[in-house]
Amino acid sequence: MAENRLAIAMSPHVHSNESVKKIMYSVVIALLPAFCVSVYFFGLNAIRVTLISIVACMAVEWLIQKFLLKGKTTIFDGSAIVTGMLLAFNVPANLDWWIIVIGAIVAIGIAKMTFGGLGNNPFNPAIVGRVFLLISFPSQMTTWPTPQPIWDIKALDAVTGPTPLGLLNEGQMVDYNYMDMFIGNMGGSLGEMSAIALLIGGIFLLIRKVITWHIPVAVLGTMAAFSAILWGVDPTKYADPLFHILAGGALLGAIYMATDMVTSPMTGKGMLVYGVGIGIITILIRTWGSYPEGMSFAILIMNALVPLINNWCKPKRFGEVVKPPKEEVKK
Amino acid sequence: MIPIAQHIGAPAEPVVAKGDTVKVGQLIAKSTGFVSANIHSSVSGTVAKIEKTIDTSGYKNTCIFINVEGDEWLETIDRTPDLKTEITMSAEEIRAKIAECGIVGTGGATFPAHVKLSVPQGKKCEHLIINGVECEPYLTADHRLMLEHTEEIMVGCKIIQKATGAEKIIIGIENNKPDAIAKMTEAAKKYGITVMPLKVKYPQGGEKQLIKATVNREIPAPPALPIDVGCVVQNVGSTFAIYEAVQKNKPLFERVVTVTGKSVKSPKNILARVGTPLSHLIAAVGGLPEDTGKVVNGGPMMGKAVKSLEVPVTKGTSGVLMFKQSESVRMEENACIRCGKCVSACCMGLEPYLLKNLAKIRDFDALKEERVLDCIECGSCSFTCPAGIPITDYIRYGKATVTKILRSKK
Numbered sequence: 001m002a003e004n005r006l007a008i009a010m011s012p013h014v015h016s017n018e019s020v021k022k023i024m025y026s027v028v029i030a031l032l033p034a035f036c037v038s039v040y041f042f043g044l045n046a047i048r049v050t051l052i053s054i055v056a057c058m059a060v061e062w063l064i065q066k067f068l069l070k071g072k073t074t075i076f077d078g079s080a081i082v083t084g085m086l087l088a089f090n091v092p093a094n095l096d097w098w099i100i101v102i103g104a105i106v107a108i109g110i111a112k113m114t115f116g117g118l119g120n121n122p123f124n125p126a127i128v129g130r131v132f133l134l135i136s137f138p139s140q141m142t143t144w145p146t147p148q149p150i151w152d153i154k155a156l157d158a159v160t161g162p163t164p165l166g167l168l169n170e171g172q173m174v175d176y177n178y179m180d181m182f183i184g185n186m187g188g189s190l191g192e193m194s195a196i197a198l199l200i201g202g203i204f205l206l207i208r209k210v211i212t213w214h215i216p217v218a219v220l221g222t223m224a225a226f227s228a229i230l231w232g233v234d235p236t237k238y239a240d241p242l243f244h245i246l247a248g249g250a251l252l253g254a255i256y257m258a259t260d261m262v263t264s265p266m267t268g269k270g271m272l273v274y275g276v277g278i279g280i281i282t283i284l285i286r287t288w289g290s291y292p293e294g295m296s297f298a299i300l301i302m303n304a305l306v307p308l309i310n311n312w313c314k315p316k317r318f319g320e321v322v323k324p325p326k327e328e329v330k331k
Numbered sequence: 332m333i334p335i336a337q338h339i340g341a342p343a344e345p346v347v348a349k350g351d352t353v354k355v356g357q358l359i360a361k362s363t364g365f366v367s368a369n370i371h372s373s374v375s376g377t378v379a380k381i382e383k384t385i386d387t388s389g390y391k392n393t394c395i396f397i398n399v400e401g402d403e404w405l406e407t408i409d410r411t412p413d414l415k416t417e418i419t420m421s422a423e424e425i426r427a428k429i430a431e432c433g434i435v436g437t438g439g440a441t442f443p444a445h446v447k448l449s450v451p452q453g454k455k456c457e458h459l460i461i462n463g464v465e466c467e468p469y470l471t472a473d474h475r476l477m478l479e480h481t482e483e484i485m486v487g488c489k490i491i492q493k494a495t496g497a498e499k500i501i502i503g504i505e506n507n508k509p510d511a512i513a514k515m516t517e518a519a520k521k522y523g524i525t526v527m528p529l530k531v532k533y534p535q536g537g538e539k540q541l542i543k544a545t546v547n548r549e550i551p552a553p554p555a556l557p558i559d560v561g562c563v564v565q566n567v568g569s570t571f572a573i574y575e576a577v578q579k580n581k582p583l584f585e586r587v588v589t590v591t592g593k594s595v596k597s598p599k600n601i602l603a604r605v606g607t608p609l610s611h612l613i614a615a616v617g618g619l620p621e622d623t624g625k626v627v628n629g630g631p632m633m634g635k636a637v638k639s640l641e642v643p644v645t646k647g648t649s650g651v652l653m654f655k656q657s658e659s660v661r662m663e664e665n666a667c668i669r670c671g672k673c674v675s676a677c678c679m680g681l682e683p684y685l686l687k688n689l690a691k692i693r694d695f696d697a698l699k700e701e702r703v704l705d706c707i708e709c710g711s712c713s714f715t716c717p718a719g720i721p722i723t724d725y726i727r728y729g730k731a732t733v734t735k736i737l738r739s740k741k
Contacts, residue, residue, distance in 0.1 A: 006623070006624070006625055006626055006636070006637070006638065006639075006640075007624050007625040007636065007659040007660070008389075008625075008636045008638055009625065009636050009659070009661060010636075010721070010723070010724050010727070011627075011629075011631075011632060011633045011634055011635065011636075011708075011710050011723070012631060012632040012633070012710030012711075012713050012714050012723065013625065013627050013631045013632075013634065013636065013652070013654060013658075013659075014468075014631040014632065014658070014714060015661075015662060015713070015714055015719070016714050016715050016717075018672075018715065018716075018717040019662065019665075019717050019718075019719065020665050020666075020668055020717050020718050022717070023668075023670070023717055077665070079668075117666065118665075118666050118668060119666035119667050119668045119669060119718075120666070212675075261668050261669055261670040261671065262668050262669050263669075264669075264671075265671070266669065266671035266674045266682065266684065267671065267674055267675075267682075268675070314682070315674055315677070315680045315681070315682065316680050317552070317679065317680040317681065317702060317705065318539060318543075318549055318550075318678065318679040318680045318705065319539070319549040319550050319551040319552055319555070319705075
């Protein structure tokens, strides 16, 4: 009897075919151009750091799920890979392997699994890991190798150099070549330097509808506007907007880290508020803080405010703006 | 087999008994209230039995079983195909006729038509909006109807206009049916009706969404109705049925049903009489495909899966869909990653993820505060959820329970 096989289920009977896995692997794909650029500039070191970070993140998640929670393991849903990649992109390319592993333990073990795993973490795991390392290992985390094309023989004994933001923080106004910054030929963390590669990945994520325009535009727009005001007041003391957007982790943060679904607001309006907050805090820290870069701190601070933003920025309910029915108007 | 509850509201009361002979179009169950509808026989023959059985809704309901003998119609029904454009009846008579003929909304919700057309005292109907959007994806029944019975639908519009006193008539059609838009626009000219092409977007055919799209007004939260913003909405299928009732004296006992599925040999739109078992329709499109895993009565987003293929077509059966085995299995449920896709998908501006969580912890007060009753159960949130969470199911549970609590408080 064919009829006995008929499934009974509630509607809807169709699905968009989107899945958590597809979303996570899309982010991985979007990060590949930036990864290629860092391999070009940092050589095998870039591959080494990224692989260690990904493997460590997956391993920590697996160990916790298997032995502490004794439940299903979900390391192949892609979220640990994304965290691993982002963590690697946020550290210098010559970082020792054991520091990376500590970062992974903090990112996955403390920032993610403690709160109940994927979907429940209030803070972006990769950033928590990065900030932990930055505070615990300040010298290793701020010694950046100077980018050199892979075939350059000098790359073998890595030369370390300053980052544009580091110089700015020390009060030096440097005359950087924006074209170099755009391509990624500047000092910085592993995956944050190449604006062009990050933008390509960002456009891919927009097309795939993994992210919406709200957060990146709000973050970068606010940073540009805020720094433009400062620059207008005193161009010799403050850097110009383009410098702020191209330098440091602005693009990586705005496109990939701040947009993390789990830790960002649910509505477009909320995302704009959140993005503006990140932009303001970043420039504040960069300009007047003791750290040269403020993106990570800005995102963490705004992560903490997300539940409040969600409560405040409700979507517009259907029918709310309409004038009440005529009888009520008469009263 | 004809169920007596084919509409929203009170079920009808059978007026025939076992052994009675009936003709096509004869009244067999009488409306029992204002929000209720008459049921007519779709065949001629002898009443075999009246008993409770599982019908298309999946629940046990009283059904009237008729043994078919010949095909003898009531003489009062005008069976000629001629177009009758002159409207002789008064508004009062039109409403009475529509009620008598048991016309309900044929989009799927099956709300009795005469109720919608009775404009309450003190309210005014400015716009009559005719829904040519096709309520759900996959369905093409209304599309065919607009192509094949264009003129009849136009006359139907004028009839409803007379009954409601509407100032303007707008027919909304989605852009993916350019042939229907062209044909309807052409025909609409001489009737003074506006045809408005609309963006293709589910659920554009929802009453509230359609009013928003055509006249840019939003209905406030329930219990407000379209008439509160000066609108009356009818489906093209219902409009056609109203034409047939008023001009041809034909009760609603047959309708166009889309029968389709990915592995169906020859998908079709079938003019089917109410009471026809779904299995007959399926046979007409080449039989049930081997790989069928689920059969749905209605559309893919809001239709109901049926347990048996012997259940009948009702006034609200807009489609019969056969899903492949691979399409019938729900995806594994993962953790919510708070992506917000359900929030942007919700056509009512609700937060489905929040409603789901509140329903899970059974916080019904908060559910009401978050306006769970606004939900039209369109299914968009479940459709879009990358974690495969059946959000709509949770919300339905919450909505039903909140409704029950509110009723018990009264």
